[in-house]
Amino acid sequence: MTQVCSLLIIALSVIYFRWCLEMKIVSVKEIFKGVFVVTDELGTERLATRNLVAGVSVYGERLMNFQGVEYREWVPYRSKLAAAIINGLKDIRISEGDRILYLGIASGTTSSHISDIIGPKGIIYGIEFAPRPMRDLVAVAQKRKNIIPLLKDARKPYEYAYIIGESVDGIYADIAQPDQSEIFIRNCRMFVRTNGYGFIAIKARSIDVARPPEKIFEEQKKILESNGFRIEEEIRLDPYAKDHIMFIGRWKP
């Protein structure tokens, strides 16, 4: 009896899963330029971007078709930028054709969506120090021509200054390091144009495991502001990432 039951459950879940995949998209709403909310038959809303490379899923996210356009789901549990958008980001700032410096690009989950938004006329300089995620990133960069992989240490911007050369419109930092704010500022000084935008995700636990996160966030905010980074928005990323905050602002030295 139990065997029959479990078989039935497995069969049903397989059918449900298939059905979910083939779920019809009812509507697509553009919340920011290049960022969409896709609603399916059941009324489930999902964040998505228009897929730059048709038919390719980067990290196992679902692909959805609506009126001949392919959308890629943007999973907030995997990407902190998506979590920030869901938690009430007022303006995405990133627009088509932008040049972006990405510190701590890892295996290219968030950057693949940024790459969707900026399109083939934009560029992402992706800095990553660890070889393991870099392997995955190179595979992503081979398909997405606007991602430039750089196996360098974000602590030492002069080691990649001789490759980048030009200025960038925006900077995105997701480096879990105790001195991440200083690293961020160092890179802003070198590359970001005046009035360029910046995103920095701060993980309280990587700065100090013992102290309360709120105090750490206050401190980091002070470091950023006193160095010329004007914070315009601050968004906690719970429940998608625990004890994380994202500061979004402009570089006005």
Next chain:
Amino acid sequence: MWLISTIVGPVILDDNGNVISYKIYGKEKPSLSEVIEGIKKLEKKECPSEFETLIKEQNIDRIKTDSEIIAEILKGTFSKLKIEVVYDGPELTEVRNGVHKFLERLFGTYEKYVEFANATLVEITRDKLREVGEEPDKMIIQAITMIEELTEATNALMAHLREWFGIVFPELGKIIDDHRKFATIVYEIGNPSRLSAESKDREEYVKKLEQILGNKKTVDRILEALETSAPVKITDKDEKELRSVAKLVLDMFNLRDDLETYLQELMEDTCPNLTKLAGPTIGAKLIRKTGGLRQLALKPASTIQVLGAEKALFRALRGKGTPPKHGILFTHPFVFRAPWWQRGKIARTLASKLAIAARVDYFSKEYIGDELWNELLQRVEEIKKKYAKPPPEKMKRPKPRLREKKRK
């Protein structure tokens, strides 16, 4: 005057960001192979010829640049050139904007530049990754992980094999504890009725059993147990499947042995001192935990002592519970064979010696393992003598409870 290096080559600009002159690696138009060669030269801190000719042509005596690396390279080639490294300021921003415009003009559209940069750096990064893959610590990390997985898998499989064979001949599992011998018996003999008195080739199989066990007493015990238990009859098909499972497990045991000798050799080649003190398994686990021999060598002894006990350590740092005495080091015989009140002290000594060993292995590659080993032995003896008796137990008082967070 500014000298900025880009993917395609060096560019000289004035303070307002107007391009004065530039050189492209190789030819007039950027080509992939020449550019890759140029950037690789820069990464090796050599001066590409394009930099030399550009500066000579322009006849400059002082220049500003944005990177220490470039400054260092130029100093090596031009001793008289005055170089100023500038990291920030509005002037640099202007110059960088100028570089952007230059790149756009050079390629016609920015899109073409993006594609070119992507192709170049994908190639360079792939080459670099290939070099990283050849490091021996990566091999050590993979080998120890594989050994651990194999141990776990064989244990699970053996538990099921014992259960399964237990239906046929339950006493055997109690007589033989050793997994390997058990699997060999199942594989070589299979159906236990072959050993019974009615069997035609009983002699032959008893001999085989003796060979496997190398001990007459145990063989007699098995035969005795067979007489009293009267084993369940099994078909040839059952026997075939049981034997193939046993064969698989035996193969896995052999593979694990091979991997262990491989790891031992690898560890002795890369870090002889660490291996002498910690043994190949614990040494490899320490390397895996930190991510490489270099990282391990840079860790202080106090960190090495509690590697692998992060959960307890961070719990203690938040003010709940006592700090851990040992992490991975607990599996070292010196530590786990010692009585509980000596373990922390021994772990501390061991960790300090391991830290020295790892540093010597990474930085100088001398062999001082024997000296370190003697020092360690001496210190352990000292601890054992000094703290021969357990400390008096303290009365346990209820701790004052930490104030819980107020919930909104």
